[in-house]
Amino acid sequence: MAGSSTLKKIVVVDDHELVLNSTVEALRQQYVDAQITTAQTAASALAQIAQTQPDLAVVDLALPEQPGQPSRPEVGLQLLRTLMQQYPSLNIVVQSANAKSLVRLKPAINAHEGGFIIADKSLSLREMLTKVEWAMQGLVFTPKEMRTGLEIKPEWLEVLRLAFHEGLQDKAIAERMSVAERTVRHYWTQVQDALGVYPDSGKNQRIQTEIRAREEGLID
Structure with a gap:
């Protein structure tokens, strides 16, 4: 599979050095002439990507924002949001042991x-390289639960x-979002319908919404 050797630029982002090194080594075998750079935090990832303008970013979902900080999926999610906003044509592979929050x-x-x-993350290196090739081709692949699950609006x-x-309470939420x-x-009604949360005697509907939203990975 080492034939895909046209010059490519790749950034690999993972805070675990062992995983980072094995991913880079696998990519070097697949893309012989590729320029591969690495980052271990979200901040350094943004800097590397801005500098190198890569064809592909391979990103671990759980990352620290800065060196010495804990790894959190929310940091990876925010990094991905930023990358998709700033680099709409960037090919992205997200590695995660639990993709639900995506x-x-x-x-x-x-x-x-x-x-x-x-x-x-349980994929073999060969399977991971197949996914990388899919990304390079501009394909989209998400887990089954994302394809058949909730249709969520921003x-x-x-x-x-x-x-x-x-x-925040509804009035403050409205002010922050600049809506009535x-x-x-109305958004609450839509969310609750999507989550299957309906009025139930003796239960707090807002709390039930929070519970279901966490179960579905919509909030941490």
Whole structure:
């Protein structure tokens, strides 16, 4: 499979040095003449990608923002959001042991022009290289649960984030989103319908919404 040797630029992002090195070694065998650079934090990944303008980014989902900070999926998610916004034609492979939280990026993935492949970390190196080749071809591959699961709108995710991460009430959410309060209430209705949360005697509907949103990976 070492025939795909046309000059390519690749950035590999992973905070685990052993995984980083094995990924780079596998890519060097597949893309003999490729220029491969590495990053171990989200901040250094953005810097490397801005500098090298790569054809492909291979990104671990759980990353630290800066050296010495803990690895968190939310950091990887934000990095991916930024990359898709700034580099709409960048081919991306995301490596993750638990891809459920990537459902939050579904609208952005659907709009992304470049390849976008989600690769389970349990894949063999050969299988991972196949996914890399798919990304290079501009293909999109997401797990089955993302293809058949919830259809999520960006404004719903923002309501969930503001309510459950920042603890805001509807009026404050409306102000932050620059919409009417009734629009926020409409978003709640849509979210709750998508999550299968309906009025139930003795249960707090907002709390039930939070529980279901966490189960579906929409919030941490």
